[in-house]
Amino acid sequence: MATIFSKIIAGEIPSYKVAEDDKFYAFLDINPLVKGHTLVVPKREVDYIFDLEDDELAAMQIFAKKLALAIQKAFPCKKVGQAVIGLEVPHAHIHLIPIQKESDMLFSNPKLSFSNEEFAAIAAAIHKAWEENAD
Numbered sequence: 071m072a073t074i075f076s077k078i079i080a081g082e083i084p085s086y087k088v089a090e091d092d093k094f095y096a097f098l099d100i101n102p103l104v105k106g107h108t109l110v111v112p113k114r115e116v117d118y119i120f121d122l123e124d125d126e127l128a129a130m131q132i133f134a135k136k137l138a139l140a141i142q143k144a145f146p147c148k149k150v151g152q153a154v155i156g157l158e159v160p161h162a163h164i165h166l167i168p169i170q171k172e173s174d175m176l177f178s179n180p181k182l183s184f185s186n187e188e189f190a191a192i193a194a195a196i197h198k199a200w201e202e203n204a205d
């Protein structure tokens with residue numbers, strides 16, 4: 071059975087997409103720790119990130135690097151933190167989290183909630199920076 075992230079990639083479940091190429095799809099985490107919290111997912115359905123092929127993992131990290139630059143451009147922050155957990159959704163993904171301080175990365179923090187309009191505006195801002203950086 072397809073994972074929830076495969077259904078998102080296929081467009082069967084809506085998401086706030088920020089970037090995509092032939093191998094990877096990036097969208098806003100629906101329960102964000104901070105504004106701009108984004109997930110990077112390989113289109114190939116693999117549960118554990120360290121089961122990806124070497125070239126796939128390298129390409130995913132490069133995609134995440136480019137996206138981190140776009141996130142930081144859209145939402146100025148000290149750094150974009152990266153985390154891999156994967157205990158909730160069995161489809162490999164990287165969390166990219168714009169942070170001002172270490173505690174912004176704590177997954178035990180309460181999650182933020184945004185309206186549809188706010189989520190759409192956040193995704194549009196990151197997507198715009200992603201497109202600009204590609205020029």
Ligand code: 5GP
Nearest residue numbers: 074085097098099100101155156157158159
């Ligand atoms: P993890 O598997 O890394 O522990 O956590 C999965 C992450 O995916 C969580 O941060 C959760 O909020 C996010 N997530 C789970 N289901 C959905 C969904 O349907 N849509 C979106 N955008 N994010 C989701």
